[in-house]
Amino acid sequence: MKGSLVMTMDDSCSLPVQSVTEDILLDQARSGHEQAFAQLVAMHSEKIIALAWRLVGQREIAEEIAQEAFLRLYRSLPGFRGESRIGTWLYRTVSRLAIDHLRREKLRRKFFFSRSENSEQPDPLDLVADDRASPQEQLLAREAGRRMQQVLEKLPARQKTVFVLRHMEGMPIREIAATLELKEGTVKAHLHRAVTQFRKEFGETAEANYETE
Amino acid sequence: MKPNKPCNKELLTLYHYDELAGAEAQNLELHLQHCSACQNDLKEIRKVLAAVPTPHLQLSQAQRRSFAERVSSQAQQRSKSRAGIWAGGLAAAAMVAAILLLRPVDLTVPNAPGQPAMADFEMLEQLELLQDLDLLKDLELLQEMEQWG
Numbered sequence: 122m123k124g125s126l127v128m129t130m131d132d133s134c135s136l137p138v139q140s141v142t143e144d145i146l147l148d149q150a151r152s153g154h155e156q157a158f159a160q161l162v163a164m165h166s167e168k169i170i171a172l173a174w175r176l177v178g179q180r181e182i183a184e185e186i187a188q189e190a191f192l193r194l195y196r197s198l199p200g201f202r203g204e205s206r207i208g209t210w211l212y213r214t215v216s217r218l219a220i221d222h223l224r225r226e227k228l229r230r231k232f233f234f235s236r237s238e239n240s241e242q243p244d245p246l247d248l249v250a251d252d253r254a255s256p257q258e259q260l261l262a263r264e265a266g267r268r269m270q271q272v273l274e275k276l277p278a279r280q281k282t283v284f285v286l287r288h289m290e291g292m293p294i295r296e297i298a299a300t301l302e303l304k305e306g307t308v309k310a311h312l313h314r315a316v317t318q319f320r321k322e323f324g325e326t327a328e329a330n331y332e333t334e
Numbered sequence: 335m336k337p338n339k340p341c342n343k344e345l346l347t348l349y350h351y352d353e354l355a356g357a358e359a360q361n362l363e364l365h366l367q368h369c370s371a372c373q374n375d376l377k378e379i380r381k382v383l384a385a386v387p388t389p390h391l392q393l394s395q396a397q398r399r400s401f402a403e404r405v406s407s408q409a410q411q412r413s414k415s416r417a418g419i420w421a422g423g424l425a426a427a428a429m430v431a432a433i434l435l436l437r438p439v440d441l442t443v444p445n446a447p448g449q450p451a452m453a454d455f456e457m458l459e460q461l462e463l464l465q466d467l468d469l470l471k472d473l474e475l476l477q478e479m480e481q482w483g
């Protein structure tokens with residue numbers, strides 16, 4: 122190991138300790154310690170892959186997006202300013218990469234139409250068949266999760282991202298606006314539209330329709 | 335929102351997520367006391383959103399480590415081949431400059447008669463995204479080539 126810092130690749134440390142550790146690792150990574158950068162990645166990997174996964178629905182693509190975000194972080198290390206924490210920076214980058222991916226996917230389907238909605242791509246929630254799926258992931262494969270995923274997938278990219286960030290990540294609207302470079306009013310409108318969509322699918326009106334079908 | 339003000343569904347969503355400032359929240363609460371439609375809406379919002387599960391992902395320490403090692407080695411590779419990309423980039427920039435010098439650039443988009451401008455704009459946006467897609471493919475190809483070479 123090149124670096125002088127001894128620690129395990131565990132992100133379970135408490136927040137103040139983590140931020141001090143992060144600063145040290147950041148310094149070391151900036152001066153070229155490969156191992157320090159790897160430890161930074163390991164510290165943030167679970168949250169960042171999870172965010173990407175919630176946004177794009179597919180584990181492999183989520184890992185690709187997370188990887189790209191970390192590679193961009195690596196390139197930005199020389200000019201990385203301390204006031205923007207790595208986590209915030211990664212959240213912003215992953216959200217933008219995910220929005221780009223979702224839009225491209227939609228366009229690809231619209232223009233080329235060769236991929237039907239479900240045939241070629243693995244079902245986002247076919248995680249039971251995935252060796253890497255944890256019990257929690259498998260839980261998701263249940264019907265409720267599947268229906269939820271279907272509604273999520275239908276949402277426009279930005280609306281979906283706003284919903285995931287607010288509902289699943291618990292990020293305040295003000296932070297979402299900063300992360301996605303949108304006005305707060307726009308974020309509020311996106312969130313409300315997403316909620317309205319969920320109500321249409323799962324609300325009482327939807328259930329009444331379902332029963333009379 | 336006063337009791338006599340019209341119902342505002344967006345405020346209900348924001349209220350659910352605790353995103354209303356003090357006075358806004360108080361006004362809405364006042365409105366809710368008198369409006370059964372909004373009471374029912376809020377009840378439904380809470381019920382529906384409580385049923386939307388948050389998928390959880392857990393990575394073992396080994397998974398985190400192997401991901402980190404993969405990313406780290408990719409980063410090293412990319413930084414080693416950066417010199418190559420710079421050379422390629424400079425060549426591309428020179429080519430673009432040459433093309434621009436040879437051809438006058440018209441940045442306005444001609445609007446076909448009878449066609450709404452918005453449709454053009456949307457189409458343009460989509461074409462740009464598709465170009466991004468091609469650009470990404472080119473970048474991927476470039477990286478692959480660099481990995482071979």
Ligand SMILES: [Zn+2]
Nearest residue numbers: 341369371372
């Ligand atoms: Zn009302």
